[in-house]
Amino acid sequence: xxxxxxxxxxxxxxxxxxxxxxxxxxxxxxxxxxxxxxxxxxxxxxxxxxxxxxxxxxxxxxxxxxxxxxxxxxxxxxxxxxxxxxxxxxxxxxxxxxxxxxxxxxxxxxxxxxxxxxxxxxxxxxxxxxxxxxxxxxxxxxxxxxxxxxxxxxxxxxxxxxxxxxxxxxxxxxxxxxxxxxxxxxxxxxxxxxxxxxxxxxxxxxxxxxxxxxxxxxxxxxxxxxxxxxxxxxxxxxxxxxxxxxxxxxxxxxxxxxxxxxxxxxxxxxxxxxxxxxxxxxxxxxxxxxxxxxxxxxxxxxxxxxxxxxxxxxxxxxxxxxxxxxxxxxxxxxxxxxxxxxxxxxxxxxxxxxxxxxxxxxxxxxxxxxxxxxxxxxxxxxxxxxxxxxxxxxxxxxxxxxxxxxxxxxxxxxxxxxxxxxxxxxxxxxxxxxxxxxxxxxxxxxxxxxxxxxxxxxxxxxxxxxxxxxxxxxxxxxxxxxx
Numbered sequence: 177x178x179x180x181x182x183x184x185x186x187x188x189x190x191x192x193x194x195x196x197x198x199x200x201x202x203x204x205x206x207x208x209x210x211x212x213x214x215x216x217x218x219x220x221x222x223x224x225x226x227x228x229x230x231x232x233x234x235x236x237x238x239x240x241x242x243x244x245x246x247x248x249x250x251x252x253x254x255x256x257x258x259x260x261x262x263x264x265x266x267x268x269x270x271x272x273x274x275x276x277x278x279x280x281x282x283x284x285x286x287x288x289x290x291x292x293x294x295x296x297x298x299x300x301x302x303x304x305x306x307x308x309x310x311x312x313x314x315x316x317x318x319x320x321x322x323x324x325x326x327x328x329x330x331x332x333x334x335x336x337x338x339x340x341x342x343x344x345x346x347x348x349x350x351x352x353x354x355x356x357x358x359x360x361x362x363x364x365x366x367x368x369x370x371x372x373x374x375x376x377x378x379x380x381x382x383x384x385x386x387x388x389x390x391x392x393x394x395x396x397x398x399x400x401x402x403x404x405x406x407x408x409x410x411x412x413x414x415x416x417x418x419x420x421x422x423x424x425x426x427x428x429x430x431x432x433x434x435x436x437x438x439x440x441x442x443x444x445x446x447x448x449x450x451x452x453x454x455x456x457x458x459x460x461x462x463x464x465x466x467x468x469x470x471x472x473x474x475x476x477x478x479x480x481x482x483x484x485x486x487x488x489x490x491x492x493x494x495x496x497x498x499x500x501x502x503x504x505x506x507x508x509x510x511x512x513x514x515x516x517x518x519x520x521x522x523x524x525x526x527x528x529x530x531x532x533x534x535x536x537x538x539x540x541x542x543x544x545x546x547x548x549x550x551x552x553x554x555x556x557x558x559x560x561x562x563x564x565x566x567x568x569x570x571x572x573x574x575x576x577x578x579x580x581x582x583x584x585x586x587x588x589x590x591x592x593x594x595x596x597x598x599x600x601x602x603x604x605x606x607x608x609x610x611x612x613x614x615x616x617x618x619x620x621x622x623x624x625x626x627x628x629x630x631x632x633x634x635x636x637x638x639x640x641x642x643x644x645x646x647x648x649x650x651x652x653x654x655x656x657x658x659x
Contacts, residue, residue, distance in 0.1 A: 211280065213287035220282045220293075228279045229299045235369060236277040236301050243368060246303045247274035247375035248360050248417060252385035255395040255423060256337070258344065258354070260481035264311060265342040265356050267421075273332045274375055275303055281328045294321045297332060303370055308359040308416070312339035346481045349488035350430035351651045353398065354423050361407065361416035372415040378402045381419075394429070398422040427652075434476055434490065435648065438497060441469050442641060445501050449634045453511045453626055462505040469498055489651065493644055500640055507633045514626040538628045 211220035211228075228236075235244055249272050256266040277300065284291045297320060316337040323331045342356035362370045374381075382400035389397045402419040445465055451458040473494060480491050 211282040211287075213282060218288040219290040220287060225280075225295075228277075231279065232299055232301055234301065235365075236279050238278050243371045244275055244303065245371045245373065246305060246362075247373055248272070248305065249375035249381055250336075250358075250419075251381065251388060252397060252400070252421060253388050255389070255393060258395070260344050260346050263341060263344055265340050265344070265354070267338045267340070268316070269336040269338055271334050271336045272375065273303065273305060273330075273334075275330055277301070277324065277328045277330050279328070280324050280330070282326050284326050287326075291326045293324050295324055296320055297322045300330070302332065304363045304365065305360055305372070306363045307336075307338060307340060308361065309340035309342070309357060310338065311341050314338075344481075346488045347486055348651055348654075349481055349490055350425055350427035350434075351654070352425050352488075354425075356421050356423070358419040358421060359416055360419070361414050365414075366412050367406065367415045370415065372417055373404060374402065374417055378419075394426055395423045396426060398424050430479065430490075434479060434494075437472060438469075438494060439645075441465065441472065442497055442501075445504060446638065446641065449504070449630070449637070453508070453515060453630045459505065459508045459512065462501070462508055466498070466501050466505060469501060473498065489647070493648065496644060497641075500637060504633075504637055507630070507637075511626045511630050511633075514629065515623055537632055 211224040213219065214221055237244055251270040252267060253270055254268040256268055258265055280295075280300075282290075300322065302322075314337055316335045319332070319334045325331075338358070340356065340358065342354065344354055344356075346352055361372055376384075378400055381402075382397070385400060386397050389395075399422045400419060401422070402417060404415070404417050407414040407416045445462070448458060448461055448465065451461065476494065480488060
């Protein structure tokens with residue numbers, strides 16, 4: 177055996193130039209890089225291939241100084257899931273690998289015209305190509321066979337369930353576009369042993385993936401970009417291919433389930449301003465509406481993505497909408513207090529309130545004054561005139577020499593006590609009617625103050641709602657323009 181190996185070493189040095197492979201004590205027939213065939217049999221013989229199977233642990237190169245070139249291409253078949261909280265993207269790929277096996281070569285003319293055969297991949301050397309972003313086990317179905325061409329080119333088609341780490345940006349959810357990276361390269365072999373290159377152009381890979389991913393769930397493929405580079409770590413260098421997979425979310429589901437119901441609730445809250453401000457039903461209606469919106473937010477929480485890095489803008493939008501509804505309820509409380517509490521105390525409207533609210537703000541919001549009320553004018557207070565029903569009294573001497581005073585009558589007679597009491601009642605009634613008139617005037621003034629403030633806050637509320645609606649519309653337009 178020692179003599180046989182020595183003979184082969186000398187033979188390989190002289191004739192085959194097999195380099196370092198001589199240390200393996202290989203049969204000299206392998207240096208010819210061709211398998212043998214027998215007449216009457218299709219394809220290479222089992223004995224010749226068995227010699228190759230025995231070398232499964234070694235890289236199939238006649239000259240080990242020449243690296244094995246591995247070509248890679250894949251088709252993105254499906255996006256199985258996006259976990260924003262864990263920053264993980266789960267995809268399903270159709271992966272295809274090509275490499276050259278220099279010991280699996282035969283002449284088709286000698287092998288009954290056979291140009292391609294299938295062999296078990298476990299019996300052959302295969303490149304250790306991995307995805308550097310891989311974070312979980314591959315549970316996809318394994319493909320146990322490869323196709324081998326008569327020129328030694330091997331094609332290995334395999335299915336890959338790829339669970340990869342990806343920096344997901346959810347700020348523009350549900351109109352977000354994600355850009356995830358797939359880095360293919362050898363885990364162990366450096367560029368001296370294995371070189372990696374794309375089997376197809378990146379445009380062809382993108383076109384194939386779009387064709388198969390066209391009707392695939394929530395996500396659609398925008399583009400696949402890539403470049404080849406060299407990864408250097410210490411003194412070693414690895415050949416890698418970096419793919420950028422750009423996917424875009426289809427937002428129809430979230431628009432129907434999130435934005436439209438929220439818009440309906442906000443429209444109802446806006447219409448609630450048309451209820452009379454002095455009505456108690458307005459406040460209770462707004463409280464019921466806030467309760468319903470809170471239940472909606474609890475249901476919506478399962479659909480919104482959440483990460484430690486930030487909150488999507490749609491979540492901020494919902495929070496602000498809830499805050500605006502609370503502010504609208506607070507506005508109703510304030511207006512109710514103005515209409516009832518102050519008017520019940522019969523307080524005069526302060527002069528600055530007349531100038532700021534009833535004059536400037538009313539003019540700003542184009543408040544329509546009633547026809548019988550002049551705008552922003554201070555009504556003069558009418559002091560009640562005491563009804564003096566007691567005329568000068570006249571002293572009358574009675575038979576008992578007791579003087580009794582009686583008010584003189586306009587007819588020269590004496591006013592009876594009953595008439596004097598009636599006159600006093602009429603004076604009290606006049607004072608009471610004057611007081612009621614004054615209270616009514618004060619109540620009307622405070623009512624106008626409340627109505628003006630209600631109209632002002634209503635328009636501010638509409639402005640804020642419109643601004644946030646414009647934000648969502650702009651996000652939609654940006655998402656459409658990215659096509």
